[in-house]
Amino acid sequence: MLEPEQLSLNIPDTTKPRVVIIGGGFGGINLAKKLSGKDFQVVMFDKQNYHGFWPLLYQVATAGLEPDSIAEPLRKMFGADDYEDFHFRLVKVTGINPETRTVTTLIGDIAYDYLVIATGTKPNYFGNDQIKKFSFPLKQVPEALNLRSQILQCFEQANMTKDPAMRQELMNFVIVGGGPTGVELAGALAEMRSHVLPTDYPGLDFGQMNIILVEGMDRVLPPMSTEASEKTFKYLKELGVDMRLNTLVESYDGVLVTLKSGEQIRTNTLIWAAGVSGALIPGLPETSVERGRILVNDYNQVLGFDNIFAIGDIAFMKTPEFPKGHPGVAQPAIQQGKLLSKNLKRMLRREPLEPFKYKDKGSLAIIGRNRAVADLPGNMHFGGFFAWVIWLFVHVMALVGFRNKLVVLSNWIYKFFTYENGTRLIIRPFVRRGDRAKRKFIDKYAGD
Amino acid sequence: MLEPEQLSLNIPDTTKPRVVIIGGGFGGINLAKKLSGKDFQVVMFDKQNYHGFWPLLYQVATAGLEPDSIAEPLRKMFGADDYEDFHFRLVKVTGINPETRTVTTLIGDIAYDYLVIATGTKPNYFGNDQIKKFSFPLKQVPEALNLRSQILQCFEQANMTKDPAMRQELMNFVIVGGGPTGVELAGALAEMRSHVLPTDYPGLDFGQMNIILVEGMDRVLPPMSTEASEKTFKYLKELGVDMRLNTLVESYDGVLVTLKSGEQIRTNTLIWAAGVSGALIPGLPETSVERGRILVNDYNQVLGFDNIFAIGDIAFMKTPEFPKGHPGVAQPAIQQGKLLSKNLKRMLRREPLEPFKYKDKGSLAIIGRNRAVADLPGNMHFGGFFAWVIWLFVHVMALVGFRNKLVVLSNWIYKFFTYENGTRLIIRPFVRRGDRAKRKFIDKYAGD
Numbered sequence: 001m002l003e004p005e006q007l008s009l010n011i012p013d014t015t016k017p018r019v020v021i022i023g024g025g026f027g028g029i030n031l032a033k034k035l036s037g038k039d040f041q042v043v044m045f046d047k048q049n050y051h052g053f054w055p056l057l058y059q060v061a062t063a064g065l066e067p068d069s070i071a072e073p074l075r076k077m078f079g080a081d082d083y084e085d086f087h088f089r090l091v092k093v094t095g096i097n098p099e100t101r102t103v104t105t106l107i108g109d110i111a112y113d114y115l116v117i118a119t120g121t122k123p124n125y126f127g128n129d130q131i132k133k134f135s136f137p138l139k140q141v142p143e144a145l146n147l148r149s150q151i152l153q154c155f156e157q158a159n160m161t162k163d164p165a166m167r168q169e170l171m172n173f174v175i176v177g178g179g180p181t182g183v184e185l186a187g188a189l190a191e192m193r194s195h196v197l198p199t200d201y202p203g204l205d206f207g208q209m210n211i212i213l214v215e216g217m218d219r220v221l222p223p224m225s226t227e228a229s230e231k232t233f234k235y236l237k238e239l240g241v242d243m244r245l246n247t248l249v250e251s252y253d254g255v256l257v258t259l260k261s262g263e264q265i266r267t268n269t270l271i272w273a274a275g276v277s278g279a280l281i282p283g284l285p286e287t288s289v290e291r292g293r294i295l296v297n298d299y300n301q302v303l304g305f306d307n308i309f310a311i312g313d314i315a316f317m318k319t320p321e322f323p324k325g326h327p328g329v330a331q332p333a334i335q336q337g338k339l340l341s342k343n344l345k346r347m348l349r350r351e352p353l354e355p356f357k358y359k360d361k362g363s364l365a366i367i368g369r370n371r372a373v374a375d376l377p378g379n380m381h382f383g384g385f386f387a388w389v390i391w392l393f394v395h396v397m398a399l400v401g402f403r404n405k406l407v408v409l410s411n412w413i414y415k416f417f418t419y420e421n422g423t424r425l426i427i428r429p430f431v432r433r434g435d436r437a438k439r440k441f442i443d444k445y446a447g448d
Numbered sequence: 449m450l451e452p453e454q455l456s457l458n459i460p461d462t463t464k465p466r467v468v469i470i471g472g473g474f475g476g477i478n479l480a481k482k483l484s485g486k487d488f489q490v491v492m493f494d495k496q497n498y499h500g501f502w503p504l505l506y507q508v509a510t511a512g513l514e515p516d517s518i519a520e521p522l523r524k525m526f527g528a529d530d531y532e533d534f535h536f537r538l539v540k541v542t543g544i545n546p547e548t549r550t551v552t553t554l555i556g557d558i559a560y561d562y563l564v565i566a567t568g569t570k571p572n573y574f575g576n577d578q579i580k581k582f583s584f585p586l587k588q589v590p591e592a593l594n595l596r597s598q599i600l601q602c603f604e605q606a607n608m609t610k611d612p613a614m615r616q617e618l619m620n621f622v623i624v625g626g627g628p629t630g631v632e633l634a635g636a637l638a639e640m641r642s643h644v645l646p647t648d649y650p651g652l653d654f655g656q657m658n659i660i661l662v663e664g665m666d667r668v669l670p671p672m673s674t675e676a677s678e679k680t681f682k683y684l685k686e687l688g689v690d691m692r693l694n695t696l697v698e699s700y701d702g703v704l705v706t707l708k709s710g711e712q713i714r715t716n717t718l719i720w721a722a723g724v725s726g727a728l729i730p731g732l733p734e735t736s737v738e739r740g741r742i743l744v745n746d747y748n749q750v751l752g753f754d755n756i757f758a759i760g761d762i763a764f765m766k767t768p769e770f771p772k773g774h775p776g777v778a779q780p781a782i783q784q785g786k787l788l789s790k791n792l793k794r795m796l797r798r799e800p801l802e803p804f805k806y807k808d809k810g811s812l813a814i815i816g817r818n819r820a821v822a823d824l825p826g827n828m829h830f831g832g833f834f835a836w837v838i839w840l841f842v843h844v845m846a847l848v849g850f851r852n853k854l855v856v857l858s859n860w861i862y863k864f865f866t867y868e869n870g871t872r873l874i875i876r877p878f879v880r881r882g883d884r885a886k887r888k889f890i891d892k893y894a895g896d
Contacts, residue, residue, distance in 0.1 A: 001601065001716060002618075007608040010651065049600065049874045066514040073648070073872040080650035087651075090604045090874070107608060142875055152497065153449065156538045160455040160555060170450075200521075202528035203458065203535075268449060406858065424521040426497045426538070427590055 007107040011087050014041040019344060020103050020110060022093050022281065023118035024051045024074045026330045027312030030337030031116060032078060032086065039348055041085045043112075045093050045105065049073055052141060053399050055330065056408070058181055060144035062188035063152070063196075063424045067141045069407045070399070096283030098305055104283075114344055117294060117302070117310040118337070121276035121328065124292075134254040135272035138181055149426045150269055151189075155201050156426075169266045171209040174257050176249050177273035178215030179223065180329075180365045183232055185271060186213045187368040190239035195369075200424070212242045212265060214249060216274070221373070223327055224363050228373040231383040235367040249274070276328065278314040290316055293325065298355035299343055300336055311336040317356065330398070331361055364391045455555040459535050462489040467792060468551050468558060470541050470729065471566035472499045472522045474778045475760030478785030479564060480526060480534065487796055489533045491560075493541050493553065497521055500589060501847050503778065504856070506629055508592035510636035511600070511644075511872045515589045517855045518847070544731030546753055552731075562792060565742060565750070565758040566785070569724035569776065572740075582702040583720035586629055595719065597874045599637075602716055603649050604874075617714045619657045622705055624697050625721035626663030627671065628777075628813045631680055633719065634661045635816040638687035643817075648872070660690045660713060662697060664722070669821070671775055672811050676821040679831035683815040697722070724776065726762045738764055741773065746803035747791055748784055759784040765804065774806055778846070783807060812839045 011018075017040055021028045024046040035042050050071040059065040078086045095104040096117075102109045123139055125132040136147045151173070158170040173189060175182045189211050198206050213220070213236065219229040220236065220243065236243060248260040249270075257265045277292035288295050288303045293316035295303040300315055302308040310316075312333030316325045326332035336356055343353045362376040364387070372387035374380075382390065392409075399405050459466075465488055469476045472494040483490050498519040507513040526534045543552040544565075550557045571587055573580040584595045599621070606618040621637060623630045637659050646654050661668070661684065667677040668684065668691065684691060696708040697718075705713045725740035736743055736751045741764035743751040748763060750756040758764075760781030764773045774780035784804055791801045810824040812835065820835035822828075830838065840857075847853050 002605050002609060002614060006611070006614060007605060008610055010608055010610060012651075049604065049872070066516045067873055067875065068514045071873055075648040076872060079647040081647055089608065090601075091608070141873070145875070153538075156497065157450050157455060160458055160537065160539070161450060162456055162458060163454070166450060166454060199527040199529055200523040203460075407855065410854065410858075424497070424524060425515055425519055425589065427515065427593070 004106045007091075009089055009091070009105065009108045009110050011043055011089075011110055012041075012085075014085065016041045016085065017113035017348065018043060018111070019114045019116065020045070020112040021116045021118055022046075022103070023120060023279075023312075023314075024048070024088075025054075025118055025120045025312060025333060027118040027120075027333035027337040028116070029074070029077060030334045031118070031311065031341050032083075032337075034338055034341035035344065038084070039345060040114075041087070042083075043087045043089070043110065044074065044078075045089050045091055045103075046074060047090070047092050048140070049075065049088075049090050050141075051077060053395075054139075055180070055395060056399075057138060057141070057144050058185045058188060060141065061138055061147040061151070061185065062192060063148050064188065065408060067145065071141055093281055096281055096308075098283065098308060101307070113307065114347075115308045116340065117281065117308070117314055118312050118333070119279040119281065119314050120333075121313045122279045123272055124275040124277040125272065126275065128251070131249070131252050131270075131272060134252050135176070135270045137272050138185070139276075145427060147269075147271065148424075152424055152426050154268055155197060155204065159201055159203050165266075167204075168208060169255060170268050171204070172212065172265060172267035173210065173269050173271070174212045174214060174265055174267045175271045175273060176214045177275065178213055178217070178220035178243070178245075179273060180221065181273040182213055182215070182271075183220055183236065184366055185273065186211050186236060186241045187239060187366065190236070190241055191369045193240070196424075210242055211240070212244065212267075214244045214247050214259070216246070216248045218246050220245070221365055223329075224365065224373065225375045225381050227381040228363070228365070228375050228383075231373045231381075232365065232367055235371050235373075235383075239368050276313070278316075280314070284308075299353045300340055300356060309340055311340055319358075322358070326358055327363070329363065332358055335359060364394060366391050452554045455539075457537055457539070457553065457556045457558055459491055459537075459558055460489075460533075462533065464489045464533065465561035465796065466491060466559065467562045467564065468493070468560040469564045469566055470494075470551070471568060471727075471760075471762075472496070472536075473502075473566060473568045473760060473781060475566040475568075475781035475785040476564070477522070477525060478782045479566070479759065479789050480531075480785075482786055482789035483792065486532070487793060488562075489535070490531075491535045491537070491558065492522065492526075493537050493539055493551075494522060495538070495540050496588070497523065497536075497538050498589070499525060501843075502587075503628070503843060504847075505586060505589070505592050506633040506636055508589065509586055509595040509599070509633065510640060511596050512636065513856060515593065519589055541729055544729055544756075546731065546756060549755070561755065562795075563756045564788065565729065565756070565762055566760050566781070567727040567729065567762050568781075569761045570727045571720055572723040572725040573720065574723065576699070579697070579700050579718075579720060582700050583624070583718045585720050586633070587724075593875060595717075596872075598717055600872055600874050603645060603652065607649055607651050613714070615652075616656060617703060618716050619652070620660065620713060620715035621658065621717050621719070622660045622662060622713055622715045623719045623721060624662045625723065626661055626665070626668035626691070626693070627721060628669065629721040630661055630663070630719075631668055631684065632814055633721065634659050634684060634689045635687060635814065638684070638689055639817045641688070644872075658690055659688070660692065660715075662692045662695050662707070662722075664694070664696045666694050668693070669813055671777075672813065672821065673823045673829050675829040676811070676813070676823050676831070679821045679829075680813065680815055683819050683821075683831075687816050724761070728762070732756075747801045748788055748804060757788055759788055767806075770806065775811070777811065779809055780806055812842060814839045 019040045021044045050073050053070045056070045091105045123137040154170040158167045220232050221229050250258040250260050252270050294310040296310050296315045296317050300309045313328045364374045366372040372391040374382040374387040467488045469492045498521050501518045504518045539553045571585040602618040606615045668680050669677050698706040698708050700718050742758040744763045744765050748757045761776045812822045814820040820839040822830040822835040
């Protein structure tokens with residue numbers, strides 16, 4: 001492999017206006033799909049070569065789906081046969097320079113006519129470096145694979161210790177954050193405890209396995225309706241999830257979690273799903289940024305610029321209806337990406353731009369194997385199996401690429417009828433930052 | 449996670465004779481499946497928690513299948529509902545002591561009544577540490593995932609360099625070893641060059657991509673018939689694979705391959721499929737080992753012992769028909785595992801043992817997308833599409849677990865009709881031994 005200084009971006013020169021998109025998430029791909037190569041040259045940067053369907057990432061972590069079921073290579077989505085003058089580069093963007101109208105990457109600069117920041121979010125540890133070092137985040141595919149291996153290795157080890165205290169540490173799972181990720185993960189772990197793990201580990205007593213969900217606010221799924229929150233609480237309770245509301249985490253040293261209340265829990269696995277902040281790129285004036293997100297007007301133009309845009313989770317569009325910005329889910333990103341493609345074409349034709357109006361298609365969360373909660377437009381709230389069917393339909397339909405849909409659907413049907421998770425492979429894709437002890441441990445166990 | 453000294457094997461005491469099986473490959477699982485919990489306690493050790501269907505591993509490396517399609521968790525195969533008194537432990541075995549009749553693992557010793565060594569093989573670098581450090585082996589799931597990422601990253605980088613020599617290095621792929629792995633990998637890479645990569649990387653000239661297969665003997669697929677070798681050579685040539693027969697590799701420093709002939713090839717990717725040696729465990733007398741394999745009699749008993757057995761690739765059973773031992777493929781391991789389960793029961797009943805007689809079911813190899821070669825019993829040799837259909841049928845039927853069969857079959861059918869590989873995700877599961885520069889490089893590119 002070459003060093004960064006040996007590489008260059010190699011984007012062909014063009015007479016068309018160049019749109020540079022940073023990020024291949026929901027916002028970025030929906031924008032790029034609609035920007036035909038006739039009017040624009042499109043350049044997309046991402047640190048991964050795939051688009052991920054993140055609402056199903058918890059399934060990878062709980063051995064339900066393999067990564068290819070929830071991720072689609074960006075080059076496959078934008079193949080040369082269908083997308084003219086589209087240029088993907090797998091490289092990290094390190095800065096933006098609005099004065100020179102350039103973007104800086106690790107391997108060189110590129111000039112843009114229009115810049116779209118669609119970088120999404122990253123985990124927010126609220127400045128706690130110890131938690132950052134020892135907890136398991138769940139935002140990316142390698143992190144999900146790592147968590148899958150971690151969970152399974154905990155049981156392998158619990159099965160190999162005679163010390164009851166150590167066994168308990170290995171069988172305690174603490175999830176911090178009662179949003180969709182935390183709730184869906186807790187439900188999936190609870191189902192594993194009932195249906196898969198007791199057969200896999202007959203030597204362990206799964207009455208000992210604790211799933212503890214810690215949430216700082218007074219209800220789970222705070223972004224959803226109170227009806228959904230109450231139903232979710234009830235379902236999780238029935239599944240045996242130990243919920244601690246109004247509770248914050250003070251510290252975690254890799255074994256001992258200390259809650260702000262003073263309570264202490266010993267666990268080898270603390271999953272951090274407590275919050276996110278915008279994945280900002282240096283270069284915009286401070287006045288364009290508020291609470292880690294980029295302030296945009298109704299056209300997703302970044303405050304103070306007419307040719308720089310931010311879409312999706314990274315964008316902070318204050319509207320009377322959403323004074324704190326739109327919810328951090330896929331739909332606003334998708335809708336903003338699609339609208340921006342139209343508005344960029346309007347800008348070319350010097351036509352007035354269309355302001356963004358969020359069309360709420362509802363919110364969904366799945367709890368365990370066959371229950372879900374749904375807030376649908378028109379103040380309709382559903383729970384139970386019917387909501388689960390809606391959930392399944394919406395998610396499978398939304399997955400990119402027909403092959404993934406088939407794989408995911410057949411996996412789900414299979415799991416539904418057999419209680420069987422198929423992908424319980426321990427493949428350590430990488431090790432937690434700073435956790436050299438663990439790396440050494442794995443080498444010792446499985447190295448040559 | 450706990451340290452080894454904090455763990456213990458925790459195998460329940462038993463009055464039944466204890467069979468300890470080292471390795472969950474074809475031999476180990478076929479033995480364990482037939483050893484009912486009524487007569488024996490069965491303990492299995494493996495460094496991985498899954499059984500791999502290794503003949504399809506090259507598919508993982510070439511982005512055709514995800515790991516869960518070719519691997520099945522051992523605990524799922526031997527679930528408590530169906531297998532009584534079966535104990536799997538994910539731990540490395542470090543030694544055998546025939547005098548005390550114990551096996552030593554990283555976390556403690558265990559006594560055995562019968563010991564079965566089914567550890568298979570590991571790559572053989574013939575003492576060349578430089579090649580071991582810089583080449584890509586293809587024996588395990590993480591290695592296949594690593595190679596998949598490597599291949600894709602080579603094209604990402606080739607697309608980002610203006611230096612023609614560096615681009616050529618990145619687009620040269622050297623495969624050492626013309627056995628089934630090397631041949632099938634070369635064919636799969638050639639298909640990617642024709643059908644997938646040009647659409648993914650329109651900026652690259654795939655006339656420049658070279659697939660070079662280096663084989664020390666005078667023909668490819670030396671274990672198969674000369675008819676199969678000749679057909680394979682012809683098919684690979686038609687697919688544009690550059691074959692160098694009677695050629696050995698002298699050295700590889702990560703960029704430059706030097707052949708024994710003096711010829712030099714520059715490549716970032718040297719895949720080592722040139723040979724294997726038995727994965728021996730210390731403790732057996734030297735007289736029981738020949739050429740890195742364990743000498744066994746017709747009952748798979750290790751020379752000099754009546755309660756220690758070796759089956760599969762690690763076993764060296766000299767017979768008039770196979771003076772150099774049985775072929776290192778799945779069938780001898782499967783058949784020896786099944787026979788040994790019967791013989792162990794016979795030993796319990798003090799009945800005479802049945803000698804092993806290899807039933808040759810034929811050999812198959814696939815070349816590219818829709819051609820294969822088959823040597824069937826009765827001196828029948830097939831090539832082309834008909835052999836491919838046999839290949840597909842045999843492999844899909846042999847895959848463990850009905851879910852895997854469905855996934856693999858639907859993937860194959862999808863690929864066959866669309867020329868589309870689905871899993872081109874760059875997920876670096878680990879980095880080549882000693883290659884710290886690359887680790888740094890990846891961190892620099894994709895790290896936070």
